[in-house]
Amino acid sequence: MSASLELRKLRKEFGGLVAVNDVSVGINPGEVVGLLGPNGSGKTTVMNLISGALSPTSGEVRLGDKPVQHTPAHLRARLGISRTFQLVRLAPSLTARDNIVLSLAFGRDPVWGPTAHERAEAALAKVGLPGLGDVEVQSLNYIDQKRLELARAIATRPDILLLDEWLAGLNPTELRTGIDLIGTLKDEGMTIVLVEHIMEAVREICPRCVVMSAGSVIADGPTSEVLSDPAVVAAYLGDFEYA
Ligand SMILES: Nc1ncnc2c1ncn2[C@@H]1O[C@H](COP(=O)(O)OP(=O)(O)OP(=O)(O)O)[C@@H](O)[C@H]1O
Ligand SMILES: [Mg+2]
Structure with a gap:
């Protein structure tokens, strides 16, 4: 069953730097x-x-x-939290299928063998890579590696999906495909937190946005309101990428 996600006065310091400054945000099941x-x-x-x-x-x-801030990452994965990385992290010499099978073995409801293979193929098909399980990661192009990373993240059937600039670096056609793909997951009721610099995508995918500046939340609300908030515009000055 899907669970809500709540950050309560969450803080992270690196030495003297406050990277995350007492951030409080609540996210309901199915929210994007x-x-x-x-x-x-x-x-x-x-x-x-x-x-x-x-x-x-x-x-x-x-x-x-349930507070999970000290639960190790692999156990949080079992609780239904899954992610992609800002820089693609796949095992390049393994096949697409094995990259997914590997995460299934450590994911939620661990599966292996034929069941894992079937799940991997289903996830590949879902992201637009049907039948490409045998292909080595290093021979996939960039968008297909991105698709594979998403396939790996969703194969474990997470409740909460964290996408860190998953759309970055895609050309306009690929971007369209990527936005539609996230839309499909959204329609299925997955809770998604999406870090993204491409505003066109944010406007289309996210009904709600949280904006951070220097570690603090400076806005949280409906996307169109947040994006026209003067404090947000000021924080972003010269930083928007209009795609
Ligand atoms: N492991 C770390 N050790 C020290 N400082 C770190 C570490 N990770 C992040 N930081 C610092 O924390 C701050 C926030 O970094 P973070 O990567 O969270 O930013 P971001 O909003 O994701 O940026 P970007 O849009 O460039 O990806 C930065 O000043 C960064 O240099
Ligand atoms: Mg980042």
């Missing part, structure tokens, strides 16, 4: 939320705190009513 902000504002750090790649200095990450 854009996490925006200029470079270095703390977005990836928040994603890392949600996925378990990092532990907070203080504050909580709650999944449903």
Whole structure:
């Protein structure tokens, strides 16, 4: 069953730098939320705190009513949190299928063998790579590697999907495909937190946005309102990428 995600006064310091400054955000099951902000504002750090790649200095990450901020990443994956990385992280010499099979073995409801193969093929088909399970990752082009990363993230059937600039670097045609693909997951009721600099995509995919600046949340609300908020425009000055 899908659970809500709540960040309570979440804080992460790196030495003297406050990368995430007491961030409080609640996300309901099935919500699709854009996490925006200029470079270095703390977005990836928040994603890392949600996925378990990092532990907070203080504050909580709650999944449903359960605090998980000190739960290791692989156990959070089992609780239904899945992610893609800002820079694609796949095992290049393995096949597309094996990259997914590997994550299925460690994911939620671990599966292996023929069941894992079937799940991997289904996930590949879903992201537009049907029948490409035998292809080595290193011979896939960029968009297909991105698709594979998404396939790997959704194969475990997560409740909450964290996408860190998953659309970055795509050409306009690929971008269209990528936006539609995320739309499909959204329609299926997956909760999605999307870090994205491409505003066209954010406007289309995310009904709600949270904006960070220098580690703090400076706006949270309906996307069109947030994007016209003077404080947001000021924080972003010269930083928007209009696609
Ligand atoms: N592991 C780390 N050690 C030290 N400082 C870090 C670490 N990770 C991030 N930072 C710093 O924390 C701040 C926030 O970084 P973060 O990567 O979260 O930003 P971001 O909003 O994702 O930026 P971008 O849009 O460029 O991806 C930056 O100043 C960054 O240099
Ligand atoms: Mg980042």
